[in-house]
Amino acid sequence: MRLRDVGEFGFIDRIAAMVGEDSRVVLGIGDDAALLDLGGPELVAVTTDAMLEHQHFDLTWLEPGEVGWRAASGALSDLAAMGATPVSVFCTVGLPPFWLVEAAEALLRGVAEAARAVDATLTGGDVIAAENALVDIMALGLVPDGQQLTRGGARPGNLLAVTGSLGAPAAAVQALSEWGHDALDHDPRRAPIRARFAHPEPRVAAGRAIALSGLATAAIDISDGIIQDAGHIAERSGVRCIIEAPRIPVAEGVRAIAEELGTDPLPWILAGGEEFELLLAIEPNSAEALASLEEVAAIGLTVIGRVEAGEGVVAVDDSGQVIDLPTGGWDHFWRHPRS
Amino acid sequence: MRLRDVGEFGFIDRIAAMVGEDSRVVLGIGDDAALLDLGGPELVAVTTDAMLEHQHFDLTWLEPGEVGWRAASGALSDLAAMGATPVSVFCTVGLPPFWLVEAAEALLRGVAEAARAVDATLTGGDVIAAENALVDIMALGLVPDGQQLTRGGARPGNLLAVTGSLGAPAAAVQALSEWGHDALDHDPRRAPIRARFAHPEPRVAAGRAIALSGLATAAIDISDGIIQDAGHIAERSGVRCIIEAPRIPVAEGVRAIAEELGTDPLPWILAGGEEFELLLAIEPNSAEALASLEEVAAIGLTVIGRVEAGEGVVAVDDSGQVIDLPTGGWDHFWRHPRS
Numbered sequence: 001m002r003l004r005d006v007g008e009f010g011f012i013d014r015i016a017a018m019v020g021e022d023s024r025v026v027l028g029i030g031d032d033a034a035l036l037d038l039g040g041p042e043l044v045a046v047t048t049d050a051m052l053e054h055q056h057f058d059l060t061w062l063e064p065g066e067v068g069w070r071a072a073s074g075a076l077s078d079l080a081a082m083g084a085t086p087v088s089v090f091c092t093v094g095l096p097p098f099w100l101v102e103a104a105e106a107l108l109r110g111v112a113e114a115a116r117a118v119d120a121t122l123t124g125g126d127v128i129a130a131e132n133a134l135v136d137i138m139a140l141g142l143v144p145d146g147q148q149l150t151r152g153g154a155r156p157g158n159l160l161a162v163t164g165s166l167g168a169p170a171a172a173v174q175a176l177s178e179w180g181h182d183a184l185d186h187d188p189r190r191a192p193i194r195a196r197f198a199h200p201e202p203r204v205a206a207g208r209a210i211a212l213s214g215l216a217t218a219a220i221d222i223s224d225g226i227i228q229d230a231g232h233i234a235e236r237s238g239v240r241c242i243i244e245a246p247r248i249p250v251a252e253g254v255r256a257i258a259e260e261l262g263t264d265p266l267p268w269i270l271a272g273g274e275e276f277e278l279l280l281a282i283e284p285n286s287a288e289a290l291a292s293l294e295e296v297a298a299i300g301l302t303v304i305g306r307v308e309a310g311e312g313v314v315a316v317d318d319s320g321q322v323i324d325l326p327t328g329g330w331d332h333f334w335r336h337p338r339s
Numbered sequence: 340m341r342l343r344d345v346g347e348f349g350f351i352d353r354i355a356a357m358v359g360e361d362s363r364v365v366l367g368i369g370d371d372a373a374l375l376d377l378g379g380p381e382l383v384a385v386t387t388d389a390m391l392e393h394q395h396f397d398l399t400w401l402e403p404g405e406v407g408w409r410a411a412s413g414a415l416s417d418l419a420a421m422g423a424t425p426v427s428v429f430c431t432v433g434l435p436p437f438w439l440v441e442a443a444e445a446l447l448r449g450v451a452e453a454a455r456a457v458d459a460t461l462t463g464g465d466v467i468a469a470e471n472a473l474v475d476i477m478a479l480g481l482v483p484d485g486q487q488l489t490r491g492g493a494r495p496g497n498l499l500a501v502t503g504s505l506g507a508p509a510a511a512v513q514a515l516s517e518w519g520h521d522a523l524d525h526d527p528r529r530a531p532i533r534a535r536f537a538h539p540e541p542r543v544a545a546g547r548a549i550a551l552s553g554l555a556t557a558a559i560d561i562s563d564g565i566i567q568d569a570g571h572i573a574e575r576s577g578v579r580c581i582i583e584a585p586r587i588p589v590a591e592g593v594r595a596i597a598e599e600l601g602t603d604p605l606p607w608i609l610a611g612g613e614e615f616e617l618l619l620a621i622e623p624n625s626a627e628a629l630a631s632l633e634e635v636a637a638i639g640l641t642v643i644g645r646v647e648a649g650e651g652v653v654a655v656d657d658s659g660q661v662i663d664l665p666t667g668g669w670d671h672f673w674r675h676p677r678s
Contacts, residue, residue, distance in 0.1 A: 002436065002437055002438060002440060003435075003436050003438050003468075005440070006440055011440065014440070014444055015444070015447045015464075018444070018448055019451060020455060020460055022426075022427075022460040024426055024427075025427065025462050028462055029462070036462070036479070038383060038481060039380045040378040040380070041378045044383070046429060047463070048429050048431050048463065048465045049465055050431045050467050087377065088363075088364065090387050090477065094389065098343065099341060100341055101344070101350065102340075104342055112358060121358060121360075121361040121363075122358050123358070123361075123364050123367055123373045124368050124372070124385065124386070124387065125354075125368075125387055126475070127347050127350055127354075128389050128391060130394075130473075132470075136387075136465070138429060
């Protein structure tokens with residue numbers, strides 16, 4: 001049996017089964033970040049996120065500094081989903097020896113700037129030579145014990161809510177694939193799409209505010225597609241998630257690109273990864289209070305579904321019919337879209 | 340100008356220059372691990388160490404479990420060099436989708452076992468698909484503030500001392516290269532070489548004991564060759580390191596392999612990487628007390644040189660003549676041996 005047969009998440013389940021218990025590990029494999037109790041005033045949240053050239057990014061589509069920014073933002077988004085305040089970013093880079101020093105510096109500067117944008121620091125890392133560029137980010141943050149957001153607390157009767165709007169990263173990838181590497185550079189109507197794709201903003205301030213409010217029962221960041229990420233909440237919470245697809249806010253410019261491409265943007269919105277928005281489970285009577293938190297109001301919060309008893313996740317249309325999706329989100333050992 | 344022109348350490352210097360100040364970062368880029376003050380009773384030490392197939396390891400030479408063990412041990416050795424007690428290991432693995440699940444599990448089990456061997460836990464990580472296997476380890480540990488070992492405290496008049504013995508990893512690589520992948524499997528005289536190569540033991544207990552004793556002025560683990568690693572102490576401490584080559588203990592079986600290959604083992608001992616022994620600077624009157632610490636006595640400690648005013652590092656022979664070395668140790672953007 002090979003990795004492609006069990007898939008990324010099947011393999012992670014097997015790894016989790018071989019890990020021993022440790023009283024200092026408050027939360028181990030299976031959430032956005034691990035939580036450690038190192039005896040300090042807050043829990044230490046740690047997450048890692050790796051990106052490979054040609055698989056997660058393409059240097060004909062992104063500047064090196066944007067690659068660094070996006071990679072760091074992916075890990076910082078995991079901390080946001082725990083409600084943790086980032087402290088340090090560590091970056092392992094693999095780079096071809098023929099790379100211009102200026103390009104390599106720009107990539108690392110992107111990492112350092114993404115850290116600085118959330119009051120954290122690029123604190124260390126490792127540098128190796130590699131045939132294709134790779135960026136592996138480890139981000140470390142702090143969250144007060146008892147305030148952490150996890151995937152595991154959603155309950156039947158909860159609502160599902162999402163910050164911001166979805167669809168831009170997948171629309172960008174589709175446009176760049178179909179129209180070429182400069183597809184998003186000249187038309188000002190496409191500028192918001194490129195900005196969201198190249199310069200995503202992890203929801204650190206909102207995540208922290210939500211955690212401290214105590215008003216969310218579960219949280220995850222949307223890095224593998226909202227359906228798949230809702231599936232993680234469903235699995236860890238032992239519940240069923242219903243996504244009401246028409247309620248999901250669609251990012252500016254997404255519908256126009258879909259129209260020009262003659263395609264339906266729904267798969268982008270439901271299965272597109274690297275959105276770095278937060279998906280929350282909340283008590284129905286908390287929705288208004290959460291949406292009015294200053295850091296949340298700044299990016300918007302929309303109820304887009306509900307939690308029921310059961311298991312798994314479905315997306316439904318206006319009439320409540322289940323939407324049949326060709327893709328189930330990102331799995332590293334399959335290909336996107338998964339067949 | 341390209342990365343191969345400035346080299347790994349020239350590039351790291353450039354990265355260090357772009358990193359901002361942060362009062363929580365007690366020690367940043369430029370030592371074996373970063374040290375963070377997160378408000379707890381001890382400082383948090385964090386290090387990352389990445390290994391790539393065909394560059395740092397070859398699966399015709401090592402079992403997958405050994406690859407995992409060695410990768411984790413490399414990062415744990417960095418913690419040992421700070422005197423830190425490991426708590427958690429995080430592992431990013433990139434694996435080809437056609438890999439057998441059993442091989443992938445064995446690799447991760449090697450990581451988990453290396454962590455468990457020093458009372459730490461594999462706590463998390465990331466899994467991605469990659470053409471060639473890669474293992475990036477982040478290790479996190481604790482060290483009481485004021486007890487940490489760094490590269491920066493060596494003073495003129497200090498002695499240099501090394502734990503254990505050197506040469507086995509380079510001898511193994513040479514034997515495997517010249518004689519083929521089973522060169523170390525059948526002859527029992529070569530078994531110690533294979534064991535040291537495939538199953539290195541990071542000097543965690545000794546590092547901790549040395550740190551708590553307060554008897555070392557500087558420390559580093561030998562991961563890039565003793566000459567190059569002594570050079571890091573020289574640079575960070577603002578001193579000159581003299582390595583008296585004939586005093587370096589040579590690992591069991593190294594001379595026999597050198598003899599069979601008709602070569603001089605000295606370059607292996609002076610420039611061979613991934614030894615994972617500790618190189619210390621110590622006050623002359625501390626040598627005996629350090630060597631008699633239980634955890635140090637178990638692996639041995641040998642004075643192999645001295646610290647002078649000045650800069651740089653040289654190796655000298657019995658008569659005090661400087662040894663002209665063809666290699667300067669490992670640099671990821673050059674090739675080993677560096678020309």
